[in-house]
Amino acid sequence: MSQNAARTETMVLNMGPHHPSTHGVLRLILELDGEVVVKATPDIGYLHTGIEKTAESLNYTGAISLWDRVDYLAPLSNNLGFVLAVEKLLDIANIPPRAQCLRVLLVELQRIASHLVWLGTQAIDIGAVSVFLYCFREREQIIDIFEMVSGARMMTSYIRVGGLAQDIPEGFEKKVRDFIRTFPKRIDEYETLLTQNQIWRDRTVGIGKLSAEEAIDLGVTGPILRGSGLNWDIRKSHPYSSYEQFEFEVPLGQNGDVYDRYLCRIREMRESLKIVEQALNRLPKGPVIIDDRKIVPPPREELATSMEAVIHHFKIYTEGFKPPVGEVYVSIEGPRGELGFFVVSDGSAQPYRVRVRPPSFINLQALPRMLQGRLLADVVACIASIDIVLGEVDR
Amino acid sequence: MELLSPLVPILIIVIKSGVAIFALVTAFAYAVWIERRVMARMQSRIGPNRAGPFGLLQPLADAVKVLLKEEIIPQDAKVPIYLLAPAVSLVPALLSFAVVPIGPEIEILGQKITLYLADLNVGVLYVFALASVGVYGIVLAGWSSGSKYSFLGALRSSAQMLSYELPLGLSVVGALMLAGTLSLVQLVEAQKNAWFILLQPLGFLIFIVSAVAEVNRAPFDLPEAETELVAGYHTEYTSIKWAFFYMAEYINMIVVSSIAVTLFFGGWQGPFFPPAVWYFLKVAAFIFLFIWLRATLPRLRYDRLMQFGWKILLPLSLVNIIATAAIMVWQG
Amino acid sequence: MEAFFWVVAIPATVSAVGVVMMRDTVYSALLLVVHLLAVAVLFVLLNAQLIAAVQVVVYAGAIMVLFLFVIMMLGLGRGEGVKEKLPLQRPVALLFGGAMAILLGVVMSQTTIQPVAGALTPGDVLAMGGNTQVVGRLLFSDYLLAFEVTSILLLVAIIGAVVLAKRRL
Numbered sequence: 001m002s003q004n005a006a007r008t009e010t011m012v013l014n015m016g017p018h019h020p021s022t023h024g025v026l027r028l029i030l031e032l033d034g035e036v037v038v039k040a041t042p043d044i045g046y047l048h049t050g051i052e053k054t055a056e057s058l059n060y061t062g063a064i065s066l067w068d069r070v071d072y073l074a075p076l077s078n079n080l081g082f083v084l085a086v087e088k089l090l091d092i093a094n095i096p097p098r099a100q101c102l103r104v105l106l107v108e109l110q111r112i113a114s115h116l117v118w119l120g121t122q123a124i125d126i127g128a129v130s131v132f133l134y135c136f137r138e139r140e141q142i143i144d145i146f147e148m149v150s151g152a153r154m155m156t157s158y159i160r161v162g163g164l165a166q167d168i169p170e171g172f173e174k175k176v177r178d179f180i181r182t183f184p185k186r187i188d189e190y191e192t193l194l195t196q197n198q199i200w201r202d203r204t205v206g207i208g209k210l211s212a213e214e215a216i217d218l219g220v221t222g223p224i225l226r227g228s229g230l231n232w233d234i235r236k237s238h239p240y241s242s243y244e245q246f247e248f249e250v251p252l253g254q255n256g257d258v259y260d261r262y263l264c265r266i267r268e269m270r271e272s273l274k275i276v277e278q279a280l281n282r283l284p285k286g287p288v289i290i291d292d293r294k295i296v297p298p299p300r301e302e303l304a305t306s307m308e309a310v311i312h313h314f315k316i317y318t319e320g321f322k323p324p325v326g327e328v329y330v331s332i333e334g335p336r337g338e339l340g341f342f343v344v345s346d347g348s349a350q351p352y353r354v355r356v357r358p359p360s361f362i363n364l365q366a367l368p369r370m371l372q373g374r375l376l377a378d379v380v381a382c383i384a385s386i387d388i389v390l391g392e393v394d395r
Numbered sequence: 396m397e398l399l400s401p402l403v404p405i406l407i408i409v410i411k412s413g414v415a416i417f418a419l420v421t422a423f424a425y426a427v428w429i430e431r432r433v434m435a436r437m438q439s440r441i442g443p444n445r446a447g448p449f450g451l452l453q454p455l456a457d458a459v460k461v462l463l464k465e466e467i468i469p470q471d472a473k474v475p476i477y478l479l480a481p482a483v484s485l486v487p488a489l490l491s492f493a494v495v496p497i498g499p500e501i502e503i504l505g506q507k508i509t510l511y512l513a514d515l516n517v518g519v520l521y522v523f524a525l526a527s528v529g530v531y532g533i534v535l536a537g538w539s540s541g542s543k544y545s546f547l548g549a550l551r552s553s554a555q556m557l558s559y560e561l562p563l564g565l566s567v568v569g570a571l572m573l574a575g576t577l578s579l580v581q582l583v584e585a586q587k588n589a590w591f592i593l594l595q596p597l598g599f600l601i602f603i604v605s606a607v608a609e610v611n612r613a614p615f616d617l618p619e620a621e622t623e624l625v626a627g628y629h630t631e632y633t634s635i636k637w638a639f640f641y642m643a644e645y646i647n648m649i650v651v652s653s654i655a656v657t658l659f660f661g662g663w664q665g666p667f668f669p670p671a672v673w674y675f676l677k678v679a680a681f682i683f684l685f686i687w688l689r690a691t692l693p694r695l696r697y698d699r700l701m702q703f704g705w706k707i708l709l710p711l712s713l714v715n716i717i718a719t720a721a722i723m724v725w726q727g
Numbered sequence: 728m729e730a731f732f733w734v735v736a737i738p739a740t741v742s743a744v745g746v747v748m749m750r751d752t753v754y755s756a757l758l759l760v761v762h763l764l765a766v767a768v769l770f771v772l773l774n775a776q777l778i779a780a781v782q783v784v785v786y787a788g789a790i791m792v793l794f795l796f797v798i799m800m801l802g803l804g805r806g807e808g809v810k811e812k813l814p815l816q817r818p819v820a821l822l823f824g825g826a827m828a829i830l831l832g833v834v835m836s837q838t839t840i841q842p843v844a845g846a847l848t849p850g851d852v853l854a855m856g857g858n859t860q861v862v863g864r865l866l867f868s869d870y871l872l873a874f875e876v877t878s879i880l881l882l883v884a885i886i887g888a889v890v891l892a893k894r895r896l
Contacts, residue, residue, distance in 0.1 A: 476753075516776050516857045516858050516859060517776045517777050517858070517859055521780055524780045524784045525783075526788075527783065527784055527789060528787060530788065530792055534792060534799075535757075538795075549799075550800070554796070557789060557792055576857075
């Protein structure tokens with residue numbers, strides 16, 4: 001290609017941060033030869049908010065609300081990751097079964113919601129506008145459920161150290177059952193529009209290939225890794241929050257292209273729905289939070305009768321709890337991959353340092369590799385298939 | 396009155412042209428409204444329903460909005476061409492409607508009036524000629540905007556429109572051979588007994604696919620693929636200049652539907668209703684098809700689009716011509 | 728009709744001059760398009776609608792778009808900075824150009840130009856079924872050999888272009 005002098009002249013295209021399909025404020029510096037990408041350089045940091053630093057000035061309960069804003073498409077998964085880390089720091093092992101089961105249920109709903117946003121944006125990036133709107137219609141159902149339990153549609157902060165903020169309200173089960181009933185048909189609908197669609201296959205099969213070795217070298221996780229054929233799911237390999245009691249499969253791809261990632265995520269949604277159903281069927285009775293007054297505030301009605309309760313209440317809301325000195329790393333399988341929280345405690349009520357292992361940030365590293373030598377039209381398909389959330393990439 | 400009589404034919408032409416342009420612009424406005432409503436229904440939304448009953452005044456509101464938008468001329472624009480491009484895009488679209496026959500002759504006030512502006516001997520070629528001139532609007536817009544996205548959009552669309560003009564032109568040759576004429580009016584009359592869709596099914600398929608590509612509609616809407624090129628060649632256009640491109644796209648869609656109806660679906664012919672109504676219904680069906688496609692299909696990739704045009708549609712259209720010729724010779 | 732001729736002929740000439748005079752190659756190409764369109768209208772005035780339509784489809788619609796395509800792709804915007812490689816070019820061109828102009832002027836002042844009537848009048852053409860039909864009939868009867876030879880020539884040109892453009896077949 002470079003033999004001919006006229007052909008070596010490349011054009012630099014600045015894609016983003018204001019671009020409809022960079023999923024937020026990602027900036028890509030593309031070197032184009034015609035429409036072929038010679039080199040792609042992602043430029044990040046436009047959404048940096050210093051969230052990890054902010055966490056150092058809040059107490060542990062207060063910090064939970066920050067992680068909603070890191071990955072705003074999967075707030076509950078982020079809540080859970082951080083809470084599990086703090087629980088490990090505090091060495092709490094006796095989380096009530098009801099809380100554990102509900103955590104799994106909600107996090108799996110969250111996975112579906114997040115995958116729906118991914119599917120919608122992937123589809124609209126490739127030009128299938130209607131799928132986008134269908135996906136958001138279903139996501140609305142899930143968000144309604146979240147609003148029902150936590151009072152907030154997106155910034156839930158519902159999972160707390162020791163359990164959950166409160167028990168689920170009446171009517172919760174009916175809503176989830178409605179969703180379980182309708183959703184499989186909806187997935188079938190998306191699949192009839194896309195899976196065997198010749199144009200869709202043309203746009204995704206063989207695009208953005210990542211071999212299993214490359215995927216490991218780059219440290220990618222989640223559906224991208226599994227799309228490349230590697231069976232790695234933290235829910236299976238290091239079960240947390242009672243995942244070992246649930247039956248589900250881990251969908252795998254073969255070729256590691258956009259199409260395989262698409263199939264993986266579609267099947268993951270079906271598996272997640274299975275988990276949600278199992279969790280709902282077996283939902284145990286009992287409390288949703290541990291009964292440890294040093295960590296969890298006392299119930300509201302006790303405040304009127306017990307002086308001790310008032311003191312505990314006062315201590316927790318003015319100061320918070322103080323985990324022992326130490327450091328922990330806990331990771332969970334978020335919708336986008338391994339979502340890890342590294343928490344250091346110096347014995348005070350505020351974390352000394354919190355570091356998030358954001359799956360989007362690490363998966364984004366694979367983008368230049370995927371784009372090399374591909375067409376401009378493939379760029380958007382690849383970005384979408386990584387399923388980045390810029391809030392998480394930049395933090 | 397006697398003195399004025401030579402002026403009457405000219406007067407009729409002028410009035411007819413005015414009516415045609417007004418009708419086209421109105422049709423454009425309501426094509427947009429229908430598209431928005433129908434797409435909304437297909438996507439489980441409601442669509443514009445606030446302005447007037449069923450949102451019927453929405454086009455008017457949109458027009459006012461567009462007119463009042465700020466005029467922006469980019470710093471790097473080549474100004475004369477940048478200003479000229481929207482007109483170059485719109486005018487051929489309007490002109491090509493001149494040969495489309497809506498119906499046969501009617502009589503108003505003792506004057507015989509034909510429901511078309513001109514019955515050209517080379518009617519079909521005239522439409523293709525204007526379509527090929529319309530490409531300039533897009534090429535010039537992309538080049539003169541001084542933006543890379545616009546430029547890429549322009550390159551894509553010129554390549555696309557050039558490539559699809561060939562199968563588009565060749566796909567109708569079968570129908571032209573059957574009718575033995577290039578005049579659109581005579582083509583309609585030749586379909587008295589059998590619509591050409593029955594005799595030329597392959598030709599029609601090639602025609603409709605190429606037509607979708609030629610007017611840059613989904614799934615061939617690469618020049619304005621918003622997720623890749625922002626808005627393609629008209630990224631840097633605002634206000635009325637942008638509206639011109641928009642109008643050109645929809646009017647081209649109407650013209651192409653009209654040509655499809657005229658060449659393959661018997662034009663204005665049909666039982667019970669007056670001819671113009673049949674013409675209108677048939678064109679509306681095509682517009683609906685365009686909208687349906689847009690709501691359903693993802694977008695093709697550029698290289699696939701070119702391969703499809705050159706490696707599949709073009710040979711197929713040649714096969715169609717040869718087969719038609721062979722059958723015509725065989726049947727005498 | 729005479730008036731229409733002037734309405735079209737003047738822009739045709741002006742744009743033709745513009746093609747040569749313009750510094751920016753894009754403008755040159757665009758003026759050439761204008762010129763071709765004007766000539767197409769002249770064809771219409773001569774009752775040759777088919778030729779007019781073909782002129783627009785092929786020359787204005789296809790070939791010139793490709794021209795523009797190449798000019799824009801290679802970014803040959805303006806040629807101001809280009810230094811003349813042949814310094815003698817200008818005076819020599821003036822000399823021969825002037826000689827040519829004088830020669831033409833002398834010849835034209837000595838002769839009167841008379842149009843040669845064609846084989847068919849517009850009325851004949853209409854009687855034979857129209858412009859398109861007559862051209863078609865002639866192409867496939869009297870001029871069949873020339874037509875086929877041309878098509879072979881074009882095919883050779885296409886193959887040559889493909890081979891040149893694509894080194895690795």
